[in-house]
Amino acid sequence: MRTYIIRRLIYAIPTLLGISVIVFLITRLSPGDPVRLYTFGALNITEEDIQALREHYGLNKPLYEQYGSWLWQVLQGDFGKSLQYNRPALPLLLERLPATLQLAVAALTLQLAIGVPLGVIAALKRGTWIDNVVRFFGVIGHAVPTFWFGLLMIIVFSVTFRLMPSQGVLTVGHDVWDIPDRIKHIIMPAFVLALAGIANYSRYLRTETLDVISQDYVRTAHAKGLSERTVVFVHALRNALIPMVTALGGILAALVSGALVVEQVFTWPGVGQFTYAAARSKDYPVIMAGVMVASTLLVASYLLRDIMYAVVDPRIKVK
Numbered sequence: 001m002r003t004y005i006i007r008r009l010i011y012a013i014p015t016l017l018g019i020s021v022i023v024f025l026i027t028r029l030s031p032g033d034p035v036r037l038y039t040f041g042a043l044n045i046t047e048e049d050i051q052a053l054r055e056h057y058g059l060n061k062p063l064y065e066q067y068g069s070w071l072w073q074v075l076q077g078d079f080g081k082s083l084q085y086n087r088p089a090l091p092l093l094l095e096r097l098p099a100t101l102q103l104a105v106a107a108l109t110l111q112l113a114i115g116v117p118l119g120v121i122a123a124l125k126r127g128t129w130i131d132n133v134v135r136f137f138g139v140i141g142h143a144v145p146t147f148w149f150g151l152l153m154i155i156v157f158s159v160t161f162r163l164m165p166s167q168g169v170l171t172v173g174h175d176v177w178d179i180p181d182r183i184k185h186i187i188m189p190a191f192v193l194a195l196a197g198i199a200n201y202s203r204y205l206r207t208e209t210l211d212v213i214s215q216d217y218v219r220t221a222h223a224k225g226l227s228e229r230t231v232v233f234v235h236a237l238r239n240a241l242i243p244m245v246t247a248l249g250g251i252l253a254a255l256v257s258g259a260l261v262v263e264q265v266f267t268w269p270g271v272g273q274f275t276y277a278a279a280r281s282k283d284y285p286v287i288m289a290g291v292m293v294a295s296t297l298l299v300a301s302y303l304l305r306d307i308m309y310a311v312v313d314p315r316i317k318v319k
Helices: 002-029 034-039 047-056 063-075 089-124 129-143 146-160 179-213 216-223 228-241 244-248 251-265 271-280 284-312
Strands: none
Touching: 002 063, 002 284, 034 047, 089 129, 089 179, 089 228, 089 251, 089 271, 089 284, 129 179, 146 179, 146 251, 179 228, 179 244, 179 251, 216 228, 251 271, 271 284
16 A cells, blocks of 8 residues: 555656646746736836846746755745735635635535535335435535525625625634534535535435445345345445545545635635735735645545545555
8 A cells, every 4th residue: 555655646746747837837838927917006017127036036047946946945835925915825825725724624524514415315116206306305405506506605695694604714702612603604505515526426426326236235135024224325336436536536626626616706815816816916926825835735636546446445555
């Protein structure tokens, strides 16, 4: 197992390197000059001052020199200083990472806790009204735009009934360890972020469960007189979950990146909102740090997926 993990990590290096090259070129070649953007409206700023700032941040060098310098800094754990905040970019990003991870983990928990049971129930109640409702919900969950559903939740539960807060992670003036208040703040954004996943997993697991319960070994388990619960949860569900591991690959990175819209709607102070603001203001170091953190999470989630294969299915050997 250790050798396998090390080998996969080595394979990830050219992937991350290629991503960094593409994003670096896109950010640098996009229209606009960040130095002029930040100095716009400032008094007593001359053209010489602007050129001095460009030289200070290395923006006057050829692209290949800029990339080489940036890569050498990254290898030393330095993503450069934010052009907007004049602070190291990576710590700025990591300050907001816990908020995004909280939202992503809460959304993933809702996806699995709601989507998996709905899929199994729909398969066991095939052709009934329950099955039809779950399938209808699956279609709606995929069709509803995230931003629209988030705004609808705010209008209904925050504005109309005043049951939930509409923004932030904590009520102003409350203690940082006020868990009930934090839960109230995270319920709506987590459910909005989880909606598509719940719909996807319920449909996916319904299909897999229907396929598994038609297999010979399930019929044999019924013939042996085993209880319905034992047949479903011990024989059918475990085998139906094996293909689900594929769907989980990259889910953490997908949730983190997908949180961008949700964070904007609910003013959630996470990585997505911060990186979006950096992209609008052309804060190159923050953009690169955000992309590389998300890419690393993607690689880690795929590695976790492959390890989970061996855990869920004992027939698979990781070497």
